[in-house]
Amino acid sequence: MEIINQFTKVDYLFAGSGASATLLLMCMAKEGLLKDKKVLIIDPDTKQYNDKTYCFWSEQNEQLTLQCKHLISHAWDQVCVNKNEPESLLPKKYFHISGMDVYKELRRIIDQHHLIWIQGSVTNLSLSENGIKVVTDTDSWESSFVFDSRPPKYVPLKKDDAHLLQSFIGYVISSDTPISNLNCVDLMDFNIEQLGSTQFMYVLPLGDEKILVELTRFGVDLITQNEAHPILDSYIRQRFGNYQIEHIEKGCIPMSTAAVSVEALPGVIPLGGRAGAIKPSTGYAFKNMFHHAERLVESLKRNGTPAIISESSRFRFYDRLLLMILSRQPSQGKLIFETLFKKNTTKNVLHFLDEKTTLLEDAQIFLTLPMKPFLKAVGWVLRARMHRLITPFLVLLLSLLLLVMYKISPLLLNYIQIPLFTLGIFMVGIPHGAVDHLLETGNFKKRVTPRFVMNYLGLAFLNLLVWLIFPIGAVVLFVLYSAWHFGQTDIKEWELKKANRIKISSWGILLLGIILLGHLAETNRILDHMKVIEIPLPYSLGKQISVLLALLGIVWARHEKSWRMLLSSLMLLVSIELPLITSFGLYFLGQHSINGWSHLKQGMKANNISLYYMALPFTLGALVLFVAFFFLLVNTNLSEFSENLLALFFVFISCISFPHVLAMNRFYHSKLKQ
Ligand SMILES: Cc1cc2nc3c(=O)[nH]c(=O)nc-3n(C[C@H](O)[C@H](O)[C@H](O)COP(=O)(O)OP(=O)(O)OC[C@H]3O[C@@H](n4cnc5c(N)ncnc54)[C@H](O)[C@@H]3O)c2cc1C
Structure with missing residues (x-):
């Protein structure tokens, strides 16, 4: 194996080695694109603990499911909203992958393909004679292509932008009362206090009598432990009786219509949140990141140059409307989501969230929703x-x-x-x-x-x-x-x-x-x-x-x-x-x-x-x-x-x-x- 040092120009440099970088490396490895390539991965975090879980819905024979099969720790066939009758998702399922398994997968690929991982923070990217110059806190490197998945920074908001935070605090509990339906995920349960935001419970039965109960807020302000604990405690006691907390999960995902500030340099390809993979209205990104990775690999195979992600302006417009409502009239959020799932099948809603619906199908969904807030948002x-x-x-x-x-x-x-x-x-x-x-x-x-x-x-x-x-x-x-x-x-x-x-x-x-x-x-x-x-x-x-x-x-x-x-x-x-x-x-x-x-x-x-x-x-x-x-x-x-x-x-x-x-x-x- 060739030693890579500061004077070596690498073929691919990954700034950040989180989920999007791992998914891309998985796809590249599958297509043999890492063979004989010098690949350098730089991340300040050694990923020693589980900081995230990734959930997504997909069909069992979709590439995403097939390629991530070995990482999936749980799968559910049914979902429900507001504790209503469970609805079957089949042929789709709702899948769960733990962050730690993603990081282990990254290490496996690194070892198998002799890639280099170094600890460091990328601070600057610029054009150089031989490609892209990558400056870290200690060194500088050169690469033909840089896959940049550092956390996104957004450009200043315009008048028609909305920037919210999806913050959540979840308890993984073991309880006295076993959950009745282990095969069903509670996607959203709005029967909790809203506290001036849009808040719901998200409940995942994890097996072995463990349940994740997570309070999620779509709002301008982050949810705090002091706010979350009484709501979680009373919800869990009412539903599951006495409980022990096994693990606490916390996180925050930006929900923004603002453009991400990126280096517009040829050869720098943004990934993940930086590439706009986080769907502004839901915070889901895993599926988008996988599809982006697939497209990048396709273009790399075709002409050796990775393509930039393209977005649907129609669906971005819908996201914008919803986020504007949630930021300006947060009290409407509960009503909108409840109506959405009450008047449409969950399958249709997920299809819409996958941005696969036609204009006519979109119209049918919008006609079921409260009109006034959306018309107001169009006006704004x-x-x-x-x-x-x-x-x-x-x-x-x-x-x-x-x-x-x-x-x-x-x-x-x-x-x-x-x-x-x-x-x-x-x-x-x-x-x-x-x-x-x-x-x-x-x-x-x-x-x-x-x-x-x-x-x-x-x-x-x-x-x-x-x-x-x-x-x-x-x-x-x-x-x-x-x-x-x-x-x-x-x-x-x-x-x-x-x-x-x-x-x-x-x-x-x-x-x-x-x-x-x-x-x-x-x-x-x-x-x-x-x-x-x-x-x-x-x-x-x-x-x-x-x-x-x-x-x-x-x-x-x-x-x-x-x-x-x-x-x-x-x-x-x-x-x-x-x-x-x-x-x-x-x-x-x-x-x-x-x-x-x-x-x-x-x-x-x-x-x-x-x-x-x-x-x-x-x-x-x-x-x-x-x-x-x-x-x-x-x-x-x-x-x-x-x-x-x-x-x-x-x-x-x-x-x-x-x-x-x-x-x-x-x-x-x-x-x-x-
Ligand atoms: C707690 C949480 C739960 C989520 N759950 C889901 C979910 O269930 N389903 C879903 O679809 N989406 C989910 N998301 C959204 C999205 O999938 C994740 O944010 C995902 O991790 C985004 O991937 P990424 O590669 O862009 O960022 P990350 O996975 O965060 O990777 C970015 C990497 O860049 C590194 N880095 C930071 N600064 C630098 C620097 N200066 N130089 C080099 N590297 C740097 C970081 O250490 C990190 O490893 C979740 C997000 C969070 C925060």
Whole structure:
């Protein structure tokens, strides 16, 4: 066996060795994908005790059941809700696997396939020349692929998100009264106090006169032992008489509609909770993780590259509605679940929870449920989503309005756009770039250090040197880093799936292409002022390319199912007919700066007032510079001088943009990871 050390590049690195990693390794081992591979597994936890049990329902001949057969410790044919008549699940069964057996299975695979397990915490993943660089608390490694199952971190909640906790405390008891039906699981028994949340008992007869009685809460607050004990005690005494506690099981599963923050790096494949495998409305994940593992193995076998999990937007929408109800109107939870199981067979409900139902079957299930809370939840979601569409919609409307004015008279356009854009520049244009000194620490109390100013000016000066030595290179650089910066802000704002570098740069180049090529005469005039080469294209061709690019944006937006991207592409399309300054102003102020400002507020957990306050010194500084510039421009009659001044202005903008783009790039990577 080859010794793996820090200098060895491995084929597969597993960050985390819990359930999802084990299921994937089981599937890979079965398909012979671990043969001759260097596999490294890193986890801080040595898994010496049983911290979880995994339950799931499936048919006996399903791959999940067949492949996990040797791990299954209990199986039940029947389930009941609220102690009603037991219902048969056959051909499905409800299965139970103990966490310890999963960990033993992992050790077996490690030994059998000579994999390496090391204790450690993965702290960072980044792209390296040879794949992915994985940094732990003590070492660093390189791997072609990283399967990342570290616990999920969620991006900040939006208005239509809900984040609850499924917390539970369970007693494994032996009792005086033997359980009457050993073959039946009590999935949910709501005949207990709700304490302002949605709470139920979950009862599993474990055989040998042992029963797991678990109090589960779907709520914003974690259930505490002090809250749980009296409820568990009275429930157990009423149902099973005197009892002894053999073991206490506690746990918490996130139930969230918020997106999981993941490293969007090629070669990093999230697993388990990090891949969104936990069904938000139930907390079940085992089955999803197994199916994800199967799909990953299929894609590895096909082309050597593992695929990312895909989600059903329809079922995520249903989950969202339920979680919004549970978080805003927790008292409705009991009624909804009781009605769900009363008016539908458990088999149908489980089929629905497996996300296997058709739209018609979904409708049939929803029609049995209390309508009012769901209609309310639809209203909340729509209102939140409309809210996000208001700004891009207004900017599109404004572009149409300005176009009408421009067609009536260019002078009329100027009367409107000059005060409008001046206001925009001071409201968001300058302020969004005036808090760069806070971005690295996110600390409001941090003062501007001389080191920060030196670095910032140094970078601007470096850029100026490029302008002096190689102006064409400086223009290309300016366009490229602007494209990256604009793309980064937009893609973050639209929350596109798999937001990676290719998407960011493609969108940035596309939008600058629309603006610059759509106004080629004006673009070339500016390039001429800057004494650099003009774009050698007929103006009409430039315009045609620009229109095509805008249409491409529309098609792309449709593909991404992003309304905000669609509105932005439409606005850019309309703005081709407007002058360059108007087109750029609409984009830069109406979209880029507004969104950048809102990301800053979100990432630094600040409100408008505190952020404006922190932006004040640099905003005032910029104000002085702008006033001076316009004063010079307006008061000089020498056209050549004023043209030089215009060129100088663009060079100046490019120089101060450079450190800003770098600061924002770091901010997006550290504070606002996708
Ligand atoms: C108590 C409990 C009971 C559950 N019961 C069920 C159930 O019955 N049925 C069901 O379908 N789902 C259940 N779930 C939900 C889900 O199946 C589990 O959360 C499951 O463990 C998720 O698998 P995972 O691999 O994503 O996470 P885990 O199994 O938690 O594995 C993550 C691993 O990452 C390691 N790790 C943490 N930080 C780092 C780091 N920095 N670097 C490297 N490794 C790190 C951890 O030590 C851990 O081993 C349960 C969850 C909990 C918490």
